[in-house]
Amino acid sequence: MEHPENEDKFAGLAVNKGIAQPPAVNPYFHRKKQRQLYSAGEYVEGILKGDISILSQAVTLVESQVPEHQEIAQEVIEKCLPYSGNSLRIGITGVPGAGKSTSIDVFGLHVLKRGGKLAVLAIDPSSERSKGSILGDKTRMEKLSLNPKAFIRPSPAAGSLGGVARKTRETIVLCEAAGYNNIFVETVGVGQSETAVHSMVDFFLLIQLAGTGDELQGIKRGIMEMADGIIINKADGDNLDRAKLAQTEFRNALHLFPLPPSGWSPEVLTYSGYYELGIAEVWEMIDRYFDFVKKSGYFYEKRREQEEYWMYETINDHLKSNFYNNPEIEQLLDVKQKMVLNSQQSSFTAAHEVLLRYFELMQGKSPK
Ligand code: GDP
Numbered sequence: 001m002e003h004p005e006n007e008d009k010f011a012g013l014a015v016n017k018g019i020a021q022p023p024a025v026n027p028y029f030h031r032k033k034q035r036q037l038y039s040a041g042e043y044v045e046g047i048l049k050g051d052i053s054i055l056s057q058a059v060t061l062v063e064s065q066v067p068e069h070q071e072i073a074q075e076v077i078e079k080c081l082p083y084s085g086n087s088l089r090i091g092i093t094g095v096p097g098a099g100k101s102t103s104i105d106v107f108g109l110h111v112l113k114r115g116g117k118l119a120v121l122a123i124d125p126s127s128e129r130s131k132g133s134i135l136g137d138k139t140r141m142e143k144l145s146l147n148p149k150a151f152i153r154p155s156p157a158a159g160s161l162g163g164v165a166r167k168t169r170e171t172i173v174l175c176e177a178a179g180y181n182n183i184f185v186e187t188v189g190v191g192q193s194e195t196a197v198h199s200m201v202d203f204f205l206l207i208q209l210a211g212t213g214d215e216l217q218g219i220k221r222g223i224m225e226m227a228d229g230i231i232i233n234k235a236d237g238d239n240l241d242r243a244k245l246a247q248t249e250f251r252n253a254l255h256l257f258p259l260p261p262s263g264w265s266p267e268v269l270t271y272s273g274y275y276e277l278g279i280a281e282v283w284e285m286i287d288r289y290f291d292f293v294k295k296s297g298y299f300y301e302k303r304r305e306q307e308e309y310w311m312y313e314t315i316n317d318h319l320k321s322n323f324y325n326n327p328e329i330e331q332l333l334d335v336k337q338k339m340v341l342n343s344q345q346s347s348f349t350a351a352h353e354v355l356l357r358y359f360e361l362m363q364g365k366s367p368k
Helices: 040-049 052-063 067-083 100-113 161-177 193-198 221-226 237-255 279-296 298-324 327-341 347-362
Strands: 088-094 118-123 150-152 182-188 203-209 229-233 267-270
Touching (some): 052 161, 100 118, 118 161, 118 193, 161 193, 161 298, 182 193, 203 221, 203 279, 229 237, 327 347
Parallel strands (some): 229 267
16 A cells, blocks of 8 residues: 555655555464374384484483383384494593583594594483482583584483483493494593493593692592593693602502402593693503403403393382382382381381282282
8 A cells, every 4th residue: 555645735755655664473384293103113214314313313212201102212222232232432521610522522633533422421310309400401522512423412300310221221232223333421530420430431541630639539439440441631831740740649549459350551641622732542451451352351241241230220120110110019119118117117028018008919810
C-alpha cells in the first residue's frame, strides 16, 4: 500500500513501502524426529565401518539405564569383541589443574601424527556426586576436538563408580572395533577412580606438578605405585628448576617402592604441555614400555587378568543393583535401618535377616 505522506501535498523524503511482517514461527522448522534405534547388527556394521555417528549412538546405548537399550548394547559389545583389543590403552591421571586437558591435546596430536585414530574417554566420579564434573563438559581439547581422527567422549554420568567405569570399559571395546588404535582414558587424580582406570589400561601415566613445596604431598601412595610413568608438567619458564628438582624427588621416592609386577621401573620425566616441550620424550618412554612388556609377555598377561577382574566387577555390580533395587528389600532396609539406629537390633542380625529375605525372594528366579 502506498504511504499517505507520499502524496504531492507533502514535501520531503519519500517513505518507502514496508515489508510484510515475517511469521513468528519459522516456516522451515521441522520437529526433530526422535532418533530411531537400529538393530544390534546395524550398529555393529556401522561401528566396523568406522562411522562416528553410529559409534556415538552405540556408546549412548551402553551408557543408558533403559533395559531395552542395555539389551541391544550388550549384543553390540558381544559382537564387537572379536574386533577389539588391537590398541594401546593409556590411562592419564592428575589432580585438577595439573594440565590434563592441555597435555592430552598435544599428546593426542602427537600420536595421530604417527597415523591411526585416537579415542579419548573419561571416568569422572565427581559427575555423579556433585552433578557437576571436574573433567568438564566444555570442549577442553581444542585442537584435538577438531581432528576427524579423534573421538572424544566425556565421562558417563549415571551410576556408581564401578558402573561408570564398566561403561567406559565397554566403550573401549566399541572404539577398538571402530578402528581406534589409541585409547586414552582420563581421570582425576583424587580418588578411587584410578584403580578402575588402572584395571582397563596397559600404561598408566601420572601427571604431576612441581613447585608446591612438598611434592609428594597430596598424591596417594597407591596412585604412585600404579604409575608406569610420572611426568612433571609445566617445566617451562621460572618453573623449570623446580620441575627438575621434583623429578629428582620423585625418582628417589620411587626407589623406595618394590619393582612392579611388570618388571618395568617407572620413569620420571619433565615436560611442558603448554609450550609443547619434551612431548616426544614422553612418547618414547611409552613406546619403550610397550616394547618391554610385549617382549616379556606381561602385556598379554595383564590384559587377561583385567578380563577376569571385569568379569567379577560386572557380577558384583549386577548383584548389588539387583539387591538394592528390589522394592521389597528397599522397604525392609528402611525398617531395619531404623531398628539398628534405635539399638533395637544389632547390625549383624539386621543384615542377616535382610539377606535371608532376599534369598527367599530370589528362589527360582533367573537374573534379568
Ligand atoms: P586439567 O584440570 O588437569 O585438565 O588442567 P588444564 O589442562 O585445564 O590446565 C590447567 C591450567 O594450567 C591452564 O590454565 C593451563 O593453561 C595451564 N597449563 C597447562 N599446561 C601447562 C604448561 O605446560 N605450562 C604452563 N605454564 N601452564 C600450563
